[in-house]
């Protein structure tokens with residue numbers, strides 16, 4: 001199938017998931033995950049209406065950046081080393097994978113230099129075998145430590161479900177992230193919004209949408225990779 005067919009199918013599936021739970025499909029952003037994809041493929045996706053793209057490695061983002069058309073928003077979605085923040089601070093609109101105070105401090109420092117406020121999501125660990133993200137009970141202290149940082153704005157949470165999880169397990173993981181976001185909201189932290197729940201990839205985005213995802217991150221299912 002073409003990228004266009006794949007995108008149409010993803011949209012159809014989002015609509016079906018939304019109608020099941022009374023959500024508006026316009027509230028779900030399709031963040032195209034472009035790791036291992038060429039600039040030409042990325043540009044094709046953008047020509048079809050994709051507005052936001054996600055890379056998980058700084059080096060790969062840098063190598064494609066100049067060849068991708070400019071009217072798109074870049075996101076970092078994967079593990080980010082503090083010493084690489086300086087390369088992408090001016091290029092990305094959101095970092096989904098903030099999981100330590102050290103990383104947040106470096107994002108704040110680099111963004112202060114260029115006069116920018118970076119939107120970030122806190123990555124929460126949901127899986128036994130997946131080491132990325134912090135444990136749910138550590139999220140509060142990380143948020144409280146980030147709040148005073150003037151060049152960072154916390155906009156929500158991100159997670160990756162365990163690979164190959166059953167639908168029941170997926171629902172548990174995604175609803176737990178949503179409940180965590182609601183609990184954070186209820187604490188009334190200043191300048192912290194829970195506007196974004198970044199959850200759902202190629203194999204599980206429909207369940208994620210049913211459980212409240214506002215950013216899905218399909219890669220293979222959009223670009224025909226198995």
Ligand SMILES: *Cc1c(COP(=O)(O)O)cnc(C)c1O
Pocket residue numbers: 033035056077078160201202203217218219220221
């Ligand atoms: C690779 C990746 C995705 C996309 O995964 P697919 O299975 O290709 O849809 C989404 N989120 C993150 C963090 C990734 O690294």
